[in-house]
Amino acid sequence: SRVGFSAFIEYFVSSGINAEYGGARKPIGMCCIAPVIAARIIPGVEVTVGSDVEGTEKWPYAGTAGAINAMGGKHVVTDVSQAHVDSNNKVVTTAAYMCETGLHEIHDGIGEMVSEVLKLAK
Numbered sequence: 001s002r003v004g005f006s007a008f009i010e011y012f013v014s015s016g017i018n019a020e021y022g023g024a025r026k027p028i029g030m031c032c033i034a035p036v037i038a039a040r041i042i043p044g045v046e047v048t049v050g051s052d053v054e055g056t057e058k059w060p061y062a063g064t065a066g067a068i069n070a071m072g073g074k075h076v077v078t079d080v081s082q083a084h085v086d087s088n089n090k091v092v093t094t095a096a097y098m099c100e101t102g103l104h105e106i107h108d109g110i111g112e113m114v115s116e117v118l119k120l121a122k
Helices: 011-021 035-041 064-070 103-121
Strands: 028-031 083-086 091-094
Touching: 028 035, 028 103, 035 064, 035 091, 083 103, 091 103
Parallel strands: 028 091
Antiparallel strands: 083 091
């Protein structure tokens, strides 16, 4: 199906996530562009792709934040080395490669995302 910024989620992706996540409410970790999928299929979910300020070299994909909001999600601004936890929906996201920065900072954000998903899984 299509919404807002011509977002199309493959049926098998959305049905797979809904099957695993929906009834069981298992925690999900998503990084880079993947939080857009959560915004499309989980109403009101809070996610991050980093910055929402367009036109900077460090954050060339910041316009994605507007697409997330247009799809009914809520974008939360974070640094690339951070993860955002939506405790209500058990979704943890981080910007990863949405930011032009050193790999060590991307690594830190992904590491935090994994740690937070493991905390929610307990």
